Amino acid sequence: MEGVKEEVEQVSLPRIGSTAPDFSANTTQGEIRLSDYKGKWVVMFSHPADFTPVCTTEFVAFQEIFSELEDLNTELIGLSVDSISSHLAWIRNIEKNFNTSIEFPVIADLDRNVSTKYGMIMPEESSTETTRAVFVIDPEQTVKSIIYYPLTTGRNMQEILRLVKALQKTEEEKVPTPANWQPGENVLVPPPKTQQEAEERSQDDSLECIDWYLCKKKAE
Template sequence: MPRDQTMEAQPERPPLRLGEPAPRFSARSTQGPVDLADFRGRWLMLFAHPADFTPVCTSEFVALARAAGEFEKLDCALIGISADSLYSHLAWIRMIHDLTGETVGFPVVEDPTMEIARAYGMIGRGAQDAGAMRMTCFIDPDGVLQASTSYPANVGRSIPELLRLLQALQHTQNGDVLAPADWQPGDPLFKAPREMASDALSGTLPTDWFFTKADK
């Protein structure tokens, strides 16, 4: 493991699951040293990509650089990560700037040993390369993994969907309401189902106890 990279998670631990604390790490990045603990108190989107200087990954980083302000308005920090070295990251974001005029202002972490990727379940324990590392993890202000998505190397992520998912997580965080299918910010949410027989029997409609829109 490189001198400037440390992991608290052990390689033998089982894959990370939703609702579990996100493994803490510290590593070098394009914005200086990064420690996951520094992001407590706000939302964090940790997203991995298979490799620098690749078409799909480059398109994602351009799109995320353009959308960074929207994530900031939602109090969500961004951290990119790949198995490439810090110097590769620096050369890549310079190329992105020269090609598109966009500045990648969020940190891009190096993970050359893929220890972070393994701890987060982004790749299998026996993986020899980072080809499967297109995973996104949403970590809440308490440092708990609340959602994750995985895409293949040949398909890019949808930035509007990432923003939609983040807002759905934030709106439903207290457990009182739920985001239904195709929910968009501003749409009605649903009340969490009531779990007593008296609730199921007391409503005007037979669905009132589990399928009721929440007041805005």
């Protein structure tokens, strides 16, 4: 007897350089669409569950960088598969216990529409919770960075801030940034594409060159 084949829906997940999937979602601040944020940078992150220890410390820490992200023309959006009621109760609990008001919207992704589009659920780790994903999206709604953390490990907010600043510097000046780069430090020069360009670079006193392929310059 011929068996019944189970059809598994194939979802095309976003990658770095691809267009961020648009969505409409209910949040703690009302309904939002990703397309409403066009013209701004966006840091969208998912957390496994409300009223959990690691996630609570993260929400306090995300709020601590909220104003600095705003200064960088960057909006912050949270997400989990919990309900709006759960989100609101947890946010009130955070305000009471940590004297911290959460100013960014938190998506209630009960139908997993957004988390499925963005690959935020890792069935091998948990089939019921979203993992700790971070998506950085530019003003043209292109995915610029994707970071995943396990359920057990809280995120480093200063690294997320540094990442946004580095991505913006690359966008502004079309230059890469070295390891551990911080604003104000020298940026890298893209490697030369021709022998003549490599030779000219070795004679350019405005550059700090370790070798023909690795040169730094002052950021503009």
